[in-house]
Amino acid sequence: MKAYIYLENGTFIEAKSFGAEDTVVGEIVFNTSMSGYQEIMSDPSYAGQFVTFTMPEIGNVGVNEQDMESSKAHAKGMLVRKYQARYSSFRAEESLESFLIKHNIMGICDIDTRFLTKMIRKEGAMMMVASTTISDRNELKNILENSPRIEDVNYIEQVSTKIIYKHERSTYSNTEFKYDETPITQANIAVIDFGVKRNILNEIVSAGIGVEVIPNSFKAEDLIKSYKSKIIDGVFLSNGPGDPLVLKREQEQIKKLIDAKIPMFGICLGHQLLSISHGYDTFKLKFGHHGGNHPVKNEKTGLVEITAQNHNYNVPNNIIEIADVTHTNLFDNTIEGLKYKDSPIFSVQHHPEASPGPKESQYIFCEFLSLIKR
Incomplete structure (x- = not known):
């Protein structure tokens, strides 16, 4: 399924979705960790944020209950270069995709995460909206402009x-x-x-x-x-x-x-x-x-x-x-x-x-x- 992203600096991107189907507003940041995507997504400190992973291959070891940092996933969503649906780990209990859907979290892939990371480094963390149902740029812009910023919410x-x-x-x-x-x-x-x-x-x-x-x-x-x-x-x-x-x-x-x-x-x-x-x-x-x-x-x-x-x-x-x-x-x-x-x-x-x-x-x-x- 296609996913559409609009950032507050005016950037509009078309990508693909592998998580929950939704329209979500949050702050975009990037994470440079080479591993631990499940721990990151279940860390309550990421509530209200979309996490851009600089590690290009995500999903390859699946997900398991033991690595949860809390009872559920808290991030608004994750943006990755390439999602690996076929996981391989003796500890895995389910795929990252099924994990995201279960926790109603957006997963966005086939996107240039290097471009996003460089943009965030240059312009700073910013608000964004992502949707699997709305493709109109102006409509997404309107949603973003009328949504509270992360600093306005007591998470x-x-x-x-x-x-x-x-x-x-x-x-x-x-x-x-x-x-x-x-x-x-x-x-x-x-x-x-x-x-x-x-x-x-x-x-x-x-x-x-x-x-x-x-x-x-x-x-x-x-x-x-x-x-x-x-x-x-x-x-x-x-x-x-x-x-x-x-x-x-x-x-x-x-x-x-x-x-x-x-x-x-x-x-x-x-x-x-x-x-x-x-x-x-x-x-x-x-x-x-x-x-x-x-x-x-x-x-x-x-x-x-x-x-x-x-x-x-x-x-x-x-x-x-x-x-x-x-x-x-x-x-x-x-x-x-x-x-x-x-x-x-x-x-x-x-x-x-x-x-x-x-x-x-x-x-x-x-x-x-x-x-x-x-």
Whole structure:
């Protein structure tokens, strides 16, 4: 089936569809990862976005439940050069096409992804509309112009859990632990779910930390009470989609946690929310960081870690007034990690759970446990 794309810079493209049939509006970004398309599509942080994959062959290993980063796919759609309907992997349970249709996600192929990527690099991330039913350029333009932009939508309300639950799986186990397999729990934390990835929870458990996941509608007073009663030893602020500046209620609650001197660790959106809650607003990058090959320098050790990234927003440089920079992105020298000077709080912009290698970043989760113990 044909698919039609209209971007806000006026570009109109005809391609083919291999996913759900629909008309969808979202922000287009590109991802430079060589593998992991299923993890990317099921990462809640991609809610509201179309992902252009620079890897030309997509679909060749199929899809399986074990590699899901959440309960469903969250991206608006994916754009690929060539879709491989015939998959080959002993772990595969279904094709990427059937996965996309099941989750009502658009898949667009036979498109020049190199052209799209270069355009995004030059002009920046932008809004687009894709359709399998509307081929008229002017009609698509009208739909796009009358749709909300990604920064106008609070996607956290869509992706955050609605119930409180415990997570008891680790990175090295596909099922819940038996008693003799469980890591020794040395601390307990509350994970505030803004769109948390399952493997982040797995890594926290693997570090020896007990996890209770709570909705984004949390009340700081409840967490402060639990901390003083020694029910929890700290708070983790998760990754998530969208513009952190729109999350006014969450910012106010985090400010209360900061004032209470509760040990906290944030990743990606959590990293940004900590900056804003300290009074330093984030800014939007031209085309963001999306991929599994971003070199980040650890300012303490001097080592370079190859990291996975997925964000369009960044903390400002003047935050060094209240925090020490622990990690720096070597692509553009933006801040990738912070340790706050007068608070038991630190955060990173990249995803230490994603394991792109070769210099891994999982040690950061153990640093959180060390902070809690101190």
